[in-house]
Amino acid sequence: QSALTQPPSVSGSPGQSITISCTGTGKDVGGYDFVSWYQHHPGKAPKLLIYEVSSRPSGVPNRFSGSRSAFTASLTISGLQADDEAEYYCCSHTNSRTPLFGGGTKLTVL
Amino acid sequence: QVQLVQSGAEVKKPGASVKISCKASGYIFTHYYIHWVRQAPGQGLEWLGIINPSGGLTTYTQRLEGRVTMTRDTSTRVVYMELSSLRSEDTAIYYCGRDRQEYDILTGLQYWGQGTLVTVAS
Numbered sequence: 526q527s528a529l530t531q532p533p534s535v536s537g538s539p540g541q542s543i544t545i546s547c548t549g550t551g552k553d554v555g556g557y558d559f560v561s562w563y564q565h566h567p568g569k570a571p572k573l574l575i576y577e578v579s580s581r582p583s584g585v586p587n588r589f590s591g592s593r594s595a596f597t598a599s600l601t602i603s604g605l606q607a608d609d610e611a612e613y614y615c616c617s618h619t620n621s622r623t624p625l626f627g628g629g630t631k632l633t634v635l
Numbered sequence: 636q637v638q639l640v641q642s643g644a645e646v647k648k649p650g651a652s653v654k655i656s657c658k659a660s661g662y663i664f665t666h667y668y669i670h671w672v673r674q675a676p677g678q679g680l681e682w683l684g685i686i687n688p689s690g691g692l693t694t695y696t697q698r699l700e701g702r703v704t705m706t707r708d709t710s711t712r713v714v715y716m717e718l719s720s721l722r723s724e725d726t727a728i729y730y731c732g733r734d735r736q737e738y739d740i741l742t743g744l745q746y747w748g749q750g751t752l753v754t755v756a757s
Contacts, residue, residue: 528679561743563680570730570750571672571680576743582735614680616741623694624670624741629679 529554529615529627536633542603545630547615548596553625555596559618562591562600565629566611574613575600602632610634637661639669639731641748647755652719655751657731664712665689666737670744671705671716675727683729685739686714694739721755728752 530548537543562575575591615627671683684695686705732744
């Protein structure tokens with residue numbers, strides 16, 4: 526299985542909004558509601574931002590939101606902050622009954 | 636509070652094996668599956684496998700099938716991941732993670748170990 530497709534990099538200025546896409550197929554992103562998003566700062570463990578496409582765990586600011594259209598899931602970060610600079614990964618359940626991560630997107634806050 | 640604490644960094648020669656531990660606390664150990672994920676240098680996250688701490692049932696990624704073994708010790712609340720026939724491309728940070736739900740489906744890995752660096756070099 527190839528990784529879900531994410532843009533290698535995105536950037537935005539403080540206060541702006543950015544969206545990261547995660548494209549799969551009907552066998553993963555488009556077929557199941559188990560899409561999650563993670564923030565990963567170097568040297569730290571990944572942090573769960575979004576689960577089940579659009580739900581946020583307690584403690585995650587509502588600046589982070591998730592959505593999906595057809596075979597593409599999206600993570601939107603509004604009101605960009607310097608600390609948002611990190612790598613972001615999507616993950617989806619698949620019809621192989623195993624999860625598949627995206628290739629990751631490096632967010633740069635200008 | 637839920638905690639996953641992993642064993643320390645390892646340096647291994649090609650062809651050797653490595654066994655990493657992940658000690659769980661703060662919840663009912665047998666109720667939640669544990670996943671293993673790794674990140675090689677300059678690469679993304681890669682799912683490696685899952686173990687049911689209750690019955691010990693496992694599922695592995697096909698990429699590592701035959702080289703990876705996940706086990707658990709319910710008396711000490713520890714999950715282990717052993718990787719054999721190590722190659723340089725197995726050099727990575729290995730993480731254990733627990734889902735937010737008591738399912739075998741990855742709905743969202745809410746709790747993570749701190750990571751264990753495994754270096755494979757001659």
